[in-house]
């Protein structure tokens with residue numbers, strides 16, 4: 382047994398493997414593009430390292446691809462085989478159990494097992510990161526914050542992973558709307574660990590949700606800060622494009638899409654979601670995105686049968702609709718709805734209940750039935766976090782809802798939501814301000830709106 386960088390025992394028999402494992406863990410928590418390669422190298426060096434097999438399987442499942450599940454099962458088998466060859470610690474054994482539960486379609490139990498590790502080993506950064514990833518996908522924002530609040534004090538400032546722990550805390554705080562605390566933790570994360578793209582990303586979320594577009598663009602201006610990152614860099618580019626849009630720089634946002642996002646896009650659901658989400662937002666601002674939907678829809682079509690993550694499915698529906706592939710989108714939406722009461726996992730049923738409702742709203746919107754779209758999307762609002770993802774990502778569906786209200790003539794409800802939206806974002810939100818102004822100017826019906834929105838529209842666009 383050797384100790385890893387966190388001081389936890391790892392069942393390796395050579396220092397060379399311990400070193401390679403430490404590098405692998407750092408690569409995973411920093412979203413380094415070399416993580417998969419590094420874990421493969423560890424397993425070549427030490428095929429009896431059960432923990433590495435288990436973590437490999439957990440990483441494969443986090444990609445939410447049906448075609449990778451068999452490979453994760455092989456990792457599971459290899460982990461148990463290795464465990465029978467060499468005794469492992471109770472901590473390592475919990476990783477194997479976590480993988481087993483996720484393979485059995487019980488991701489919440491898997492997350493709970495990973496969090497159980499933290500009772501005795503609060504500085505196990507890998508367990509923190511994997512549990513955080515799972516809770517994020519499950520929409521368990523409260524649990525995400527509870528866990529981080531509990532473990533982060535144990536890191537202090539000098540632990541090698543202190544910055545990465547702060548980065549996770551920052552994101553958990555941001556998702557609970559604790560923006561000042563989140564920004565503080567996120568900036569500290571990057572100070573302590575400059576490679577912590579997750580902490581950098583958390584600050585970007587704070588700047589997005591508080592309407593600070595110029596600061597956001599400055600924060601993400603130097604791409605060298607995440608040159609090491611895997612396809613998470615595409616998501617950071619998405620955030621930059623949102624800041625461009627908020628600042629009214631639609632040509633710049635479109636250029637970022639063309640020059641970076643479209644060229645880097647893979648079949649990974651996070652890439653497809655970021656690309657589809659930006660194209661939809663551009664369209665809602667009246668920008669003609671031309672044939673850009675085609676490639677994203679092709680990628681969505683290839684993944685449409687995965688059925689692994691409702692958040693992904695809803696974005697696939699969005700991408701298919703963007704390209705006008707209504708039949709494919711309708712079929713996928715029906716499958717998601719079916720999963721809300723079919724023999725699927727508890728987690729999938731809950732997520733599908735909301736995701737299926739959102740998908741129906743997107744279909745109605747595409748068909749021009751804005752009354753129905755508003756009804757569907759209104760019904761989904763109170764449980765929206767069930768589909769997972771971040772508040773900023775799910776905000777797209779709030780935008781479609783408000784657009785549906787406006788297009789169906791429910792100006793009063795639209796104005797109420799827009800005013801609340803503006804207040805929540807410190808009076809700075811282009812989406813709200815432009816629409817409130819349009820509502821005030823467009824119809825005699827808006828006499829009733831003038832009082833409601835007068836205070837809000839005094840705020841200025843960037």
Ligand SMILES: [Fe+2]
Pocket residue numbers: 582586616620771773
């Ligand atoms: Fe994000």
